[in-house]
Every structure is written in structure tokens, then in C-alpha cells.
Amino acid sequence: MTDLDVTVAHRSAREVLSWSRAEVDRALRTAVDRLPESMRVIAGYHFGWWDEHGSPTGADPGKAIRPALVLLGAQAVGGEVDAALPAAVAVELVHNFSLLHDDVMDGDKTRRHRPTAWHVFGVNAAILAGDALLTSALDVVAGSGNAQAQQAIRVLSGAVQRLLDGQSADLAFEERADVPLAECVRMAECKTGSLLGASCALGALFGGGRDEQVEHLRSFGEQVGLAFQFVDDLLGIWGDPEVTGKPVYSDLRNRKKSLPVVAALTSGTPAARELDALYHADRRLTDPELARAAELIEVSGARAWSQGRADDLLTGARAHLRAAEPTDRAAGELDAVARLATRRDH
Structure with missing residues (x-):
């Protein structure tokens, strides 16, 4: 494959x-069912399968982009979905551990239009449920019987370590007056890009891909993940x-x-100075002040810069996808998922 504009349907x-979602759901529920009952109830609530009393609900379970990347990564190297x-x-368990x-x-009280697990069950219970999901993720890989299971555990645990490093930096930024833009980008690479990259790499590993295919698909996922974070941050405003x-x-x-925000604050423009004063005001900002802060970010050029970076990252991701020499259908579907993840209205 030399071009992503393929004619294969x-x-x-x-x-x-x-x-x-349909492929993964049964195995995901099986993994959750193996948790201790106290953890299982909270996890199932978080996944949207039931309410806090255990009664089934039709809540939004999320897009499940990461599992899709795994399955498509396996197909991209000629592997089978069942093996992956x-x-x-x-990766879905790890992602939800992090959430x-x-x-x-x-301190978020809502996720996917319903109360968050900690808000319903308490902080300590939600933390323990997250720990249980992470442990279960490693157990699922270890028990897969796949020849690449040991390497896969290293890939997954490495991604978790980077994710935690990114989350730590994100929290530290809240206490710091000045955050360099390069440091903020690195935080996003770790917090978001690492697990999307690992998802693609794991799919290629379980699909029997060559080392260079695994690495190109990992880079594809990492760049899509960073592009996603740029877009998600724009949507956060x-x-x-x-x-x-x-x-x-x-x-x-x-x-x-x-x-x-960091791009605006470090832009060296008059808008940056006004935004800095608002952002570090020792009081709750009013609605007009919030609207002004958003306007200042746009005036500084940070909104356009962020959108441009997301577009550039998607272009770079597609180059890695081509270099992985994937099967045509999987290439088209990976590209479609990447474009959906980086849309401005998702």
C-alpha cells in the first residue's frame, strides 16, 4: 500500500x-465479572452497564477507540481479530483505570452525562476500583496464551508508566505559575499519546507483525493521540x-x-499578559471573564496554532501508517478512526 486513498471498500x-465494541464487550464483561464483588459493581457502573444498584442501564459506554486500534492493528499486519x-x-481496562x-x-462530578463513580461510591472506592481494572488488564494479557504476551505486558506497562508521568505533570501544572509549552506538549504525549500508541503496537504484536510494522503503528497511534489531545483541549474551551x-x-x-491555554500564556502577546492576570486571579472567574479568557486565547493565535498542530500530527500519523505497509482495508479503517478522533465536533 502506497496511498491511503485506496479504492478497497x-x-x-x-x-x-x-x-x-461488539467484539470486545463479552470478553470485557468477563474480565470485570472476575473482580471482587465490591470492585465489580463500581466498574460496571463506570462502564455504563448498570446503575449504582446493579440494575441494567443504557448509559453511554464511550467510543472504545483504543480497542478498535488494537483490532485494526492486528488486521493491518495480516493477523486475526480473535488473537488480538x-x-x-x-487497553480498555487500562484506559478506564485512568479515567x-x-x-x-x-474533582469531576460527571462523565458521559452521568455522575462519576467517585461521586456515587466515594473517593476511596473509586480509586480501588481503578486499581482493580489495571491489575485485571495485566492478568488478561498474561493469560492470553499468545506467544507475544510477555512483550505485550512490557509494552502495556511502559505505556502505563508514561501515562502516570503525564498525569503527574498535568497535576503539577495546576500549582505552577509558569509552564513552558514544550513541557505541556510532552505531558500530553505521555498522558494521551502513550496508550493510543501502545494500542496499535499491541494489535500488531498479537497479529504477528514484523518489528518495523509494530514500531510504525505505535508511532501512528502516538501521533493520533497527541492530535486528539489538541482537539480535546479546544473542545474543553x-x-x-x-x-x-x-x-x-x-x-x-x-x-x-x-x-x-499554555500556548496563549507563552505567546508573548498583549493577550497573553491579560490572560495571565485572569488565570491567576485569586477568585472564581465570572461568566463574562471566562468568555474574555476564551477570546484572548483566540486573539493570541493559540487556537489556530492548536488546530494547525492537530492537522500536522494527523498528516505525520498517516505517513507512519503508510510506512507500516498495512493491508488496504485496515489502512482505510485506521485512517477513518484517526480522522474521527481528531474531529472538532466529537
Whole structure:
């Protein structure tokens, strides 16, 4: 394959995500069912399978982009979906471990339009449930029987270490007046890019891919992940609450040092100085002040810069995808998922 504009028919991104969810759901539920009962109830609530009393619900389970990348990564190197299912389950467990902990650390009371697990069950219970998901992820990979299981555990644990490093930096930024833009980008690479990269690499590993294919697909996922974070940070300021599930200007209200905010603060413009005064005011910002902060970010050029970086990263990701020499159909579907993940209205 030399070009991503292939003529081979492939599914849309949404069709791929629906297929991936259906493929992974049974094995994911089996993994959760093996948890201690106290952890199982919280995990199932977090996944949207039931309410706090254990009654089934139709809550939004999330897009499940990471498991889709695993399954497509396996197909991209000529492997079978069934062989990659344990890795797909593992990355979804790890992702949701991180979400349970993130919600506690960020104090977020809602996720996917419903109360977060810590808000329902308590902080300590949510933390323990997250720990249980992480342990289960490693157990699923170890018990997969795949010849690459040991290497896969190293890939997954390495991604978790980077994810934790990124989350640590993100929290530290809240206490710091000055954050260099390069440091903020590195934080996003670790916090978001690492697990998407690992998802693609794990799929290629479980699909029997060559070393160079594994590494190119890892780089594809990492760049898509960073592009996703740029877009997500833009949505954290200008996103539609009906889509994001968060109030307008949510990240500004929380004084989050997101990529566009740090880009604006370090721009050396008059807008940067005014934004700095607002961001470090020792009081809650009013709605007009939040609107002004968003305007200053745009005036500084940070909004356009962030959008441009997301586009450039997607272009770079596609180059790595071509270099991996994937099967045509998987290439088209990986590209479609990457474009969906980096849309401005997701």
C-alpha cells in the first residue's frame, strides 16, 4: 500500500467502533465479572452497564477507540481479530483505570452525562476500583496464551508508566505559575499519546507483525493521540456541552493548563499578559471573564496554532501508517478512526 486513498471498500469509523465494541464487550464483561464483588459493581457502573444498584442501564459506554486500534492493528499486519481480543480488552481496562483516577484527581462530578463513580461510591472506592481494572488488564494479557504476551505486558506497562508521568505533570501544572509549552506538549504525549500508541503496537504484536510494522503503528497511534489531545483541549474551551457533557469554558473555569491555554500564556502577546492576570486571579472567574479568557486565547493565535498542530500530527500519523505497509482495508479503517478522533465536533 502506497496511498491511503485506496479504492478497497472499508467501513466508516463509526461502523468500526460499533463493531469493535461488539467484539470486545463479552470478553470485557468477563474480565470485570472476575473482580471482587465490591470492585465489580463500581466498574460496571463506570462502564455504563448498570446503575449504582446493579440494575441494567443504557448509559453511554464511550467510543472504545483504543480497542478498535488494537483490532485494526492486528488486521493491518495480516493477523486475526480473535488473537488480538485479549490485548483489546486490556487497553480498555487500562484506559478506564485512568479515567476513574482522573475523575477523582480532577474533582469531576460527571462523565458521559452521568455522575462519576467517585461521586456515587466515594473517593476511596473509586480509586480501588481503578486499581482493580489495571491489575485485571495485566492478568488478561498474561493469560492470553499468545506467544507475544510477555512483550505485550512490557509494552502495556511502559505505556502505563508514561501515562502516570503525564498525569503527574498535568497535576503539577495546576500549582505552577509558569509552564513552558514544550513541557505541556510532552505531558500530553505521555498522558494521551502513550496508550493510543501502545494500542496499535499491541494489535500488531498479537497479529504477528514484523518489528518495523509494530514500531510504525505505535508511532501512528502516538501521533493520533497527541492530535486528539489538541482537539480535546479546544473542545474543553469551545466545545458544545451537549456533545462534551461538560459546561462551556469548562477547562477555563478549572484554570486548567491545557495546550491552547499554555500556548496563549507563552505567546508573548498583549493577550497573553491579560490572560495571565485572569488565570491567576485569586477568585472564581465570572461568566463574562471566562468568555474574555476564551477570546484572548483566540486573539493570541493559540487556537489556530492548536488546530494547525492537530492537522500536522494527523498528516505525520498517516505517513507512519503508510510506512507500516498495512493491508488496504485496515489502512482505510485506521485512517477513518484517526480522522474521527481528531474531529472538532466529537
